[in-house]
Amino acid sequence: MSTARTADFGVGLASVNHVGITVADLDRSIAFYRALTGREPAGPVELPDTPEMARCIGVEDAALRAATLRLRNINIDLVEYRRPASGQRLAVNAPTAVHLCFEVDDFDGVYERLSAAGIDFAGEPPPVGPEHGVPKTAYFTDPDGVHLELILPVGPLVRTGEG
Template identity: 40%
Template sequence: MENTTKGFTRANHVGITVKNLEKSIAFYEALTGTKVSNIDVIGGERMAKTQGLNDTQIKFANLHLDNLNLDILEYVIPESEQASYSNNQISAMHLCFEVDNIDDAMQRLKEIGVEPDGEPIIFEEADGLKSGYGTAVAYFRDPDGTNLEIIAPQGPFKRKNP
């Protein structure tokens, strides 16, 4: 049988553009308990053209999680502009970290000085769902305002092969 997805069923990484690479490395290493695998710089016209730019220079670090890589990117050329998205805005995205226990994850956020956007909730029938009861979620932001989430999944929110 022919593979019609051409690989679009696998995610490799999420790229997060940041203001200060070193500060963001410290944040994501503290959050995940994982050290970056490398720090490097890429740039020039060839790379710029892949992004519709005339020229670019990007300082970056790669952080490997169990099932996804994070690319932490600081654009030197062209200089980055601050964007701000709330989760309800069209084209806004967020990165969700899967955790085993929402209370332990909330304690971890507190330990590294992160204030969540609100208190965590555990999904119940009153939330309008047909299934997934017992799933717990909370939202927070990184130092540059990137939308992040933690989830302790149940039911259809659980992946078959984590």
């Protein structure tokens, strides 16, 4: 847990390279995210099984496999811990839980295709959308329970390329 002060750190971070998702079965997750994104991953690769790597990530005796899906604006790193195993899963409302949101232009079309492919959404999208100044959203999970979202953004959620 960070004890850093909350004033300006003076580093100006303004770009994200990737989001990392810990998965139980890397091959299964590669298949899921390949189907979802239409992208071929780089990897899988075995990460160095060394004490230095374990210290770097803060997990004693860690051994990992990973693959990267390169999207237009961010990479998704899928990481399987071969050891040590962990069975803990976080609910969407748990502190430290993270969700990954995919921006779409054709919300209804993507929602219908994913539904037809067997994706179980957490609930129906709200009945209002951009025409009312509200983003259109829907939530679902990957095979490990990672929280995912579709969004047709409006207002402050529209990325402007600034930064």
